[in-house]
Amino acid sequence: MIRKYLALLRRSIGLTLEYRAGVLIWMLVNIMPLVMLAVWYSLSEDGPIGGYSQNDFVSYYLLMTWVRQMTNAWVIWELEYEIRHGDLSVKLLHPLNPIHEYIAAHLADKVFRFVVMLPLVLLAWWLFPTIHYEATPITLTLMTVAMIAAWLIRFLVQYCFGILAFWISASITLNEIWFAASMLLGGIVAPIDLFPVPIQAVANYLPFRFMLSFPVEVVLGRLSSTEIGIGFAIMLFWVVFFVVLYRWLWAKGVRQFSAFGA
């Protein structure tokens, strides 16, 4: 399996470098958290909002930008296209589950983004000396684990929506609705603890939080260690849930495949 991943990764990195300009443009477009930062920054000029000072908003949204870039997934666009056009045939003929080829492509993209983002992160640190994180080896490790899990959830959710293309042509639209919900409830529009308490109570358990907000929360220093522990438990539940859902949908969907266009 390692040999397969190394080979796939090699090819994917080759492709990412081939399309580097495109990837950079996608990265630039992905600045919603910075837009929201500008909004909250000016709103909190006269004093903290819900316990967030201007400085807190900067800390929150800069880290959110990083997390969002590093946990990004786009697999639905490829999977949906390949199912509808029959291009999936090529991958289905390989003695390897197609999901691994998509995972490798995402990994390559993460390597590229990491290299591009790192200087920007250091620059941000230098530009905003007042930003503050609970950055201990433990919290940083927890954040990394949470980011990997967040990426897994985002990837699997898209994969599940993509599989729906075996039956319906509206899978992209459904994914867009999900995306809008994740903007709202995943901590992009506002940190989740700024929402009214009843909404918070629900949002804390929904998958959206664990796709974006949770890895940030872990190093922000606003959660108790019990809350972090509970968070990881819920996160694990969602990872398992979407793995099981993916496997079930995939087994059904492949039976439905018509391998058009050849």
Next chain:
Amino acid sequence: MPHILVDHLRKYYQVHQKEPGLAGSLKSFIRRKYHDVKAVDDISFSIEPGEIVGFLGPNGAGKTTTLKVLSGLLYPTAGVARVLGFTPSERRAAFLRQITLVMGQKQQLNWDLPAMETFIVNAAIYEIPDDQFKQTLADLAELLELGPLLKKQVRKLSLGERMKCELAAALLHRPKVLFLDEPTIGLDVTMQTKIRQFVAEYNERYGATIILTSHYMADVTALCKRVIVIDHGKLLYDGDLHALAEKIAPHKLIRVEFSQALNGQRLEDYGEVVKRRGQRAELLVPRDATSDVAARMLAQLPIADVTIEEPPIEEVITRVFEQAAQVRAERGEGEEEAEDE
């Protein structure tokens, strides 16, 4: 044990119908009409190890669908398909490692990378040991004359060059069973010949079992002793290519050359004249009467040369499909798709 076994195989597609235009779209939005297309409709055959079988049929006959079922891309609606003892639709790794499907219309090579990159990935995915990979690659490079092509970006290759690389990518793992769907489509005659020679060579070298579909009869006559003819999802013929001509074509072709112009004799008295130019003529004569007619012609006409031949295989095949269409028309089952909503 046969390598490929197909028993009462059926594959139906549900297709929804839509009338053209906006009104049609609205109608189809409110009330979708579905009908079954019987792409493969009760087909049985078996193929022994090392055979090369030609799969013939007009567009939409069900050839590609059958190949897709056999390579595990499609689930059959009913019936049995077995390849190398596996059920293809289970798509087990051990099965996929021993087969390949080459589609002239679909490519696995990545457009933006050199073919070699895909080869390396395939070597890993198919778990090909390093030394075997090197050996097979060297063999394929020699047979297909790949040398300088491997390091060029695929989008910069010509159609023929790309097809050669596609074949190599599909055969690196030395599959035992090959499904070749229109491997020569769009290629010029020289390249077609090369691909053909290559397929024969691969079959010989590795003892592989091969099913080939092609619109070029030359591919089939050069490679396949046995043909399977299907149309409208049904099997029309399975057997020796030359026996097909005897069975289907009730005529033979007599080609004559006269030593001098005919002196009032009517050629029409001997058979159906299909071609006449100057001193040469071609006549279709009922198969049983061939020798009698030829003898009479030799006795009564000023003949310089005469040959008796099977009619061209293209015409035989066309006749098979015409007869099948006629039978369907007589039974009144032209459009047999059941409609439901």
